[in-house]
Amino acid sequence: xxxxxxxxxxxxxxxxxxxxxxxxxxxxxxxxxxxxxxxxxxxxxxxxxxxxxxxxxxxxxxxxxxxxxxxxxxxxxxxxxxxxxxxxxxxxxxxxxxxxxxxxxxxxxxxxxxxxxxxxxxxxxxxxxxxxxxxxxxxxxxxxxxxx
Numbered sequence: 001x002x003x004x005x006x007x008x009x010x011x012x013x014x015x016x017x018x019x020x021x022x023x024x025x026x027x028x029x030x031x032x033x034x035x036x037x038x039x040x041x042x043x044x045x046x047x048x049x050x051x052x053x054x055x056x057x058x059x060x061x062x063x064x065x066x067x068x069x070x071x072x073x074x075x076x077x078x079x080x081x082x083x084x085x086x087x088x089x090x091x092x093x094x095x096x097x098x099x100x101x102x103x104x105x106x107x108x109x110x111x112x113x114x115x116x117x118x119x120x121x122x123x124x125x126x127x128x129x130x131x132x133x134x135x136x137x138x139x140x141x142x143x144x145x146x147x148x
Contacts, residue, residue, distance in 0.1 A: 025062070026062065027068050028070070029047040030053065031050040031052070031071075031075050032076055037051060037052045038051070039056035044057060055079070055084075063087045066091070067087070067091070068091045068092075069090070071092065071093070071094040071095065073095050074100055075103070079104060082112040087119050087122075089120075090123075092127070093124075093126060095126070102128070103128040104130065105131075106129075113143040117145065122146065
C-alpha cells in the first residue's frame with residue numbers, strides 16, 4: 001500500500017519528505033532574507049539556496065503540474081510592479097505565524113495591483129498584504145480574474 005509520505009531527492013542533494021496527497025509537482029522555496037539565495041537557475045529547490053522573489057518563483061513553475069511555492073517565515077517583499085499568478089493549479093503557502101508570516105508591502109509608482117491571479121485553481125495561504133505606497137492611485141491589492 002502506498003503511503004502519503006514520500007522521500008524525494010531535490011537538486012543540490014537535499015532530500016525532502018513530501019505528502020504526495022498534496023502534490024507530485026515541483027517544490028520551490030522563496031526567502032528574501034537569505035544571503036545564499038538568488039533569482040536564477042540552480043536556486044529555489046532548497047530552503048538553504050532559495051529564490052528571492054515570488055514573481056521569479058512563479059516564472060519557474062509549470063502550469064497544471066501541482067507545483068508548490070513555500071514562502072519562508074519572515075519573507076518580505078516590496079514589489080514595484082504587479083506580481084501575476086498566471087499558472088493554473090499553483091499552490092503558494094506562507095510559513096510562519098503572526099508578524100512572522102510572509103508579507104508584501106506594495107511600493108508601486110504606477111496604478112498597479114499588488115497581486116493579480118489570472119489562472120484557475122490557484123491556492124494562496126498565510127500571507128500578509130500590508131498597506132504600502134502606490135503613487136498611481138490604485139487601491140486594489142489582490143485582483144482575482146480567474147475561476148476557482
